[in-house]
Amino acid sequence: MALDSRTVRVSGRRTRLILLLVVATAAIGLLAFRAASSSVSYYVTPEEFAQQIGNKADARWRVGGRVVPETIQQDGKSMTFEIQGEHGERMSIAYTGVVPNLFGPYAFVVIDGTSDRPGHLEASSVVIKHENEFIAGTPPPGSISSDILKGLTSPTPSGR
Amino acid sequence: MNVAATVGASALLTALGAALFAAGASVAGHRLRHRALLLAGRRAILAVALLTTTAVLTLGYALLANDFSIAHVASVSSREMQTAMRWASLYSGQPGSLLFWTWSMSLFMAAFVLITVPRIPWGAPHAVATLGLVIAAFLFTLVFFASPFRVSPVIPADGHGLNPLLVDPGMLVHPPFLLSGLVSTVIPFALGTAALLSGRLDGAWVRHARGWALTSFLVLSVGNFLGGWWAYTVLGWGGYWGWDPVENSAILPLLPIIGFLHALIVQERRGMLKTWNVVLVLAAFCLAVFGTFNVRSGLVASVHSFAQSEVGPYFLVLLGVTVVASLVLIVWRLPRLRAVSELDSLASRETGLILNSYLMVAMALVILGGTLFPVFSELLQDARITVGPPFFNEVMGPLFVVMLLLIALGTALPWRRATPALLRRRLLPPSVAAAIAVAVLFALGMRHFGALAATGGAIAVALVTSREYVASARAVGRARGVTALQAAPSLFGRDPRRYGGYFVHLGVAVMAIAVVGSTIYREQARAVLAPGESFGARGYTFTYERLTSREPGVNGIELEVYADIRVTEGGNEVALMQPGRRFFTNFPEQPTGIVALDESLTRDLYLFVQGWNADGVAEVHAFVNPLVMWLWIGGGVYVAGGLLAYGPARVRRPVTALASTEASQA
Numbered sequence: 099m100a101l102d103s104r105t106v107r108v109s110g111r112r113t114r115l116i117l118l119l120v121v122a123t124a125a126i127g128l129l130a131f132r133a134a135s136s137s138v139s140y141y142v143t144p145e146e147f148a149q150q151i152g153n154k155a156d157a158r159w160r161v162g163g164r165v166v167p168e169t170i171q172q173d174g175k176s177m178t179f180e181i182q183g184e185h186g187e188r189m190s191i192a193y194t195g196v197v198p199n200l201f202g203p204y205a206f207v208v209i210d211g212t213s214d215r216p217g218h219l220e221a222s223s224v225v226i227k228h229e230n231e232f233i234a235g236t237p238p239p240g241s242i243s244s245d246i247l248k249g250l251t252s253p254t255p256s257g258r
Numbered sequence: 259m260n261v262a263a264t265v266g267a268s269a270l271l272t273a274l275g276a277a278l279f280a281a282g283a284s285v286a287g288h289r290l291r292h293r294a295l296l297l298a299g300r301r302a303i304l305a306v307a308l309l310t311t312t313a314v315l316t317l318g319y320a321l322l323a324n325d326f327s328i329a330h331v332a333s334v335s336s337r338e339m340q341t342a343m344r345w346a347s348l349y350s351g352q353p354g355s356l357l358f359w360t361w362s363m364s365l366f367m368a369a370f371v372l373i374t375v376p377r378i379p380w381g382a383p384h385a386v387a388t389l390g391l392v393i394a395a396f397l398f399t400l401v402f403f404a405s406p407f408r409v410s411p412v413i414p415a416d417g418h419g420l421n422p423l424l425v426d427p428g429m430l431v432h433p434p435f436l437l438s439g440l441v442s443t444v445i446p447f448a449l450g451t452a453a454l455l456s457g458r459l460d461g462a463w464v465r466h467a468r469g470w471a472l473t474s475f476l477v478l479s480v481g482n483f484l485g486g487w488w489a490y491t492v493l494g495w496g497g498y499w500g501w502d503p504v505e506n507s508a509i510l511p512l513l514p515i516i517g518f519l520h521a522l523i524v525q526e527r528r529g530m531l532k533t534w535n536v537v538l539v540l541a542a543f544c545l546a547v548f549g550t551f552n553v554r555s556g557l558v559a560s561v562h563s564f565a566q567s568e569v570g571p572y573f574l575v576l577l578g579v580t581v582v583a584s585l586v587l588i589v590w591r592l593p594r595l596r597a598v599s600e601l602d603s604l605a606s607r608e609t610g611l612i613l614n615s616y617l618m619v620a621m622a623l624v625i626l627g628g629t630l631f632p633v634f635s636e637l638l639q640d641a642r643i644t645v646g647p648p649f650f651n652e653v654m655g656p657l658f659v660v661m662l663l664l665i666a667l668g669t670a671l672p673w674r675r676a677t678p679a680l681l682r683r684r685l686l687p688p689s690v691a692a693a694i695a696v697a698v699l700f701a702l703g704m705r706h707f708g709a710l711a712a713t714g715g716a717i718a719v720a721l722v723t724s725r726e727y728v729a730s731a732r733a734v735g736r737a738r739g740v741t742a743l744q745a746a747p748s749l750f751g752r753d754p755r756r757y758g759g760y761f762v763h764l765g766v767a768v769m770a771i772a773v774v775g776s777t778i779y780r781e782q783a784r785a786v787l788a789p790g791e792s793f794g795a796r797g798y799t800f801t802y803e804r805l806t807s808r809e810p811g812v813n814g815i816e817l818e819v820y821a822d823i824r825v826t827e828g829g830n831e832v833a834l835m836q837p838g839r840r841f842f843t844n845f846p847e848q849p850t851g852i853v854a855l856d857e858s859l860t861r862d863l864y865l866f867v868q869g870w871n872a873d874g875v876a877e878v879h880a881f882v883n884p885l886v887m888w889l890w891i892g893g894g895v896y897v898a899g900g901l902l903a904y905g906p907a908r909v910r911r912p913v914t915a916l917a918s919t920e921a922s923q924a
Contacts, residue, residue: 111601115609119616126620126657130627133652134645141632141642150641160644195784195877197869 610668662715754905761899
């Protein structure tokens with residue numbers, strides 16, 4: 099009977115299905131590659147930022163560090179401050195907007211932004227990193243939210 | 259001596275012994291053909307379930323009794339915490355969540371041993387041995403690395419209290435569902451492993467795995483919905499899904515399970531995709547273990563916290579062993595995993611189902627790749643590179659549209675081979691209708707390509723699915739001499755899998771439209787306001803009146819501060835909304851947000867206070883999120899469909915003759 103031709107037809111269909119899946123995989127891979135190259139940001143410490151800024155000038159950065167006391171300067175809605183890495187490397191941050199409630203000296207912040215010169219980041223967002231139970235040592239007492247609670251003078255308890 | 263700690267710890271240690279015994283007795287009983295040993299192995303799994311239940315009850319008792327000599331109780335609870343919130347304490351923190359995970363897993367295993375094991379004589383010893391080894395590995399962690407019953411040398415006067423993010427009613431239901439969903443993938447895994455080990459690789463294991471896979475699917479899906487809902491109402495960024503590593507870990511095992519629920523139909527009816535199905539269930543469990551490892555070790559959030567968690571490296575070993583063992587088993591049995599029939603045509607239901615499960619795996623790989631990107635980049639380039647939500651949205655968006663189109667196409671395609679006339683009859687009307695709908699939306703001003711494509715796809719799914727219901731109801735009605743409307747409910751009884759499955763597809767279509775509305779057409783505004791000032795978004799005016807505060811005095815909450823915001827639209831008052839922040843006595847660094855929501859079928863108003871200063875000047879974020887309500891409605895339809903799909907399988911012959919392909923159609 100036409101067994102041979104049937105086998106040929108079947109394997110042809112199988113080949114076409116496999117070909118379809120291969121093409122689909124390649125397309126998804128390409129899509130993923132394009133998406134990845136347009137949305138990467140370098141997650142670094144201030145020390146790494148200082149070393150790497152030279153060769154990646156127009157990259158997006160995410161830098162984590164501690165806010166240095168007495169560097170916070172507020173001017174209306176915009177502000178500047180410095181952060182410091184574990185090994186003492188400092189960099190300056192410029193940001194427009196209101197920072198989170200817990201922002202303050204010694205707060206561990208993660209800054210997203212771009213840089214136009216070494217040691218400086220134009221921040222598009224400032225996030226406080228919640229320090230979890232595994233990190234040894236806590237920020238110095240009186241540093242973060244105790245200030246905010248003290249500064250909270252305006253609310254008057256209403257009849258709720 | 260602390261009685262509770264001793265009882266709990268000995269229960270866990272005994273459970274570890276019982277689990278190892280279950281594995282050993284099953285192997286020995288199988289080798290020696292000793293029935294009593296095999297039975298003892300099964301009963302040992304039941305004993306594990308009883309013992310872990312004892313451990314959970316003991317910990318629950320310790321939480322209720324404020325037994326702060328137990329370190330875990332002191333770290334997650336405190337005297338003034340409400341009783342209901344102590345349920346959340348049970349599974350918070352590393353030891354607590356691992357205990358809950360193991361307990362839930364042991365209950366699934368016990369149910370499996372009682373329900374399914376007696377019916378699978380060909381693979382019972384293999385399945386029981388697998389279960390015993392898996393649960394022993396987790397009990398080992400609980401006994402030696404993260405015991406919830408560790409006694410502290412100094413008894414604190416009061417506990418630390420629950421982590422602020424968990425102090426929310428959503429946390430009473432979301433984690434149990436998610437954890438149970440993750441662990442439930444062990445049952446299809448055990449069945450797949452038993453099939454590979456015993457060499458019984460026909461449809462038997464698949465038939466038994468389907469119900470359990472459906473359970474995993476439902477519990478995991480509900481867990482993810484609840485997670486999205488919790489994130490939406492608590493985290494305050496206006497969205498419900500952020501492609502966070504932890505969220506990704508929760509959705510990863512779900513995708514191969516969905517792929518399996520589709521591909522198994524092909525194996526049952528055509529004897530194809532045998533290897534693929536084994537790969538899917540094994541992958542689902544490996545991904546569930548990966549998820550736990552990822553969450554527990556902090557691998558992705560911060561690469562360097564890796565070594566700081568004791569269980570991290572242990573889980574990595576466990577994950578490696580599971581993956582390698584799975585691969586070895588599959589490769590070993592490859593020669594026996596030959597398909598019994600071949601593909602007849604590319605235009606067939608088989609192809610649709612194959613493409614669907616392929617797509618699920620592709621999605622899982624993209625999510626896994628994106629999640630692990632920082633790890634790979636650090637290994638390869640010595641730079642931590644993260645890809646954020648834009649990466650996932652850019653890749654997953656098109657894949658979701660393809661998925662919708664495949665659902666519509668696959669539903670319309672018949673088994674084996676479609677004739678051009680049949681394709682025209684089934685596909686042309688819905689395609690034309692969807693195209694018209696898209697053209698109308700375009701004319702109305704909708705210009706976003708992705709939004710138009712997704713909406714068109716969702717409409718096509720709804721139309722094709724409705725056509726299936728109507729055509730089938732008509733056929734049944736004609737056969738019984740009743741109207742189609744009267745016959746419609748009986749469809750779910752006749753073939754619950756098929757019509758329940760279609761119901762899930764309808765839910766997906768509704769959710770797709772909700773996702774388009776709430777992500778692409780979301781409007782957000784942010785303003786820094788003094789009391790009395792206002793700002794606007796999409797026709798709504800938000801006027802900030804003042805800050806108020808209160809002290810609830812429960813669950814460790816020290817103070818709640820609210821911003822009263824009056825919302826008006828065209829001069830008419832819509833609502834008085836009160837977003838705020840909650841401060842905790844024991845967690846001063848971790849206040850949580852209180853989101854204010856005004857929900858309706860067309861849009862949600864969503865307000866969040868970012869911060870304020872001493873003058874009462876506050877930063878307020880406002881979101882107008884269209885159609886979010888339909889996400890929850892679609893989710894309800896999806897879950898209802900999943901429940902309807904349980905039912906017994908309709909007895910049908912495997913499709914072998916071309917004549918039978920249209921049997922179920924009019």
